[in-house]
Amino acid sequence: MMARIDETDPFKVVAMIPTFETPRLILRPTRLEDANATQALFPHWEIVRFLSDRVPWPYPADGALTYYRDVVLPAMEAGNLWGWTIWLKSGPDHHIGSVELRDLNGDNRGFWLGLPWHGRGIMTEACEPVTDYWFNTLGRETLRVAKAPDNTASRRVTEKEGALVIAIEERSYVGGVCAAEIWELTREDWNAFRAATRSV
Template identity: 50%
Template sequence: MAVIAANVETYLHNKAFAAMKQDHQHIPESDRVDQTQKSGDDEGGNLEASMTPDLETRRLLLLPPIVADAEQIQRIFPQWEIVKYLGKVVPWPYPPDGAMTFLRDQMLPSMKRGDGWAWTIRLKAAPARIIGFISLHNREETHRGFWIVPEHQGQGLMTEACNAVTDFWFNTLNMLVLRVPKAVPNIGSRRISEKQGMRLLRTEERDFVSGRYTAEIWEITAKEWNARR
């Protein structure tokens, strides 16, 4: 009986998981990011691969954001433990329309242009719930950013997400180097860079939501990344 119950639970979970992905794909035209293909290279990248795909890891589903995600993000993002080491560009206190403004006016247009790629982070065990966000940007020295809700920090989930999008950066977009800045007190983020085999390039002063700190710039090249895989 235990085996039958386990099989039924697995079946129901997989059915719900598939339905959630299908619902996310069949979104209104007004919410959809029209990521037309572009030609040309920038910083060694192949922007013909500008479409942002769904990504999966052992425990996570990474889905490109849509406008409808703003409501959920607005509920979970404005927490001090999330924002304190993010760049000063993040408004604080966070405005009531902050998530909508970010998605509608910044992230989704960047994805449409093909110079940004982003994903909401969800547990496969609870795919309807957003627990974090991760993005890539084709701009100088700030190529990746991320956050995850406090209750899911310290579980290796962000490392999984970072590995998936870093592989996408190098082996789908064909970028040559990944550089990420982080505040020195942000130990958790530093550990992810260390796990990924990145090296400290230099330090500089930068402004963050919680104040001005020494920032570390970490780097890894495509050759170094693929040698570790």
């Protein structure tokens, strides 16, 4: 894997973000040119209601462009966010969602998936290489994610990986304030989960 030196801190090596392939998906590092495809797919209440209230709602016409240009890409360049857009292998120009990793206390991973692809195990598949990257390339010891209790599908993805609820905290989502579950997955438990699933 290639890497570069952060020019503002010569002791900090920032990994170049890889592309991942899974049986059904291609995960590409987020690019500004992906914004139009995201804009066409993202602004639906069932997608945004369990996202942070930092997401504007109603979603503006330039929402995806602004988010990628002003938030995601600068943070990726700085080396504290790793973002991928999700594409179907069966239609490589068919963007269906995204997933991010971030150095943010209590919420290290976030994702969304277009409505037509819900209920197919796609996000579980997309999260596998991304989560492995967090632990075994970036070298993090724990992954913590916040989940609204009614966000059943997202909670299921995290639970299947072997994560456990370690705290309840009040969080503000687009759909309102609620007592969110803080889930934690350790590198040891993740690698044990991966070994078990590979042996099946």
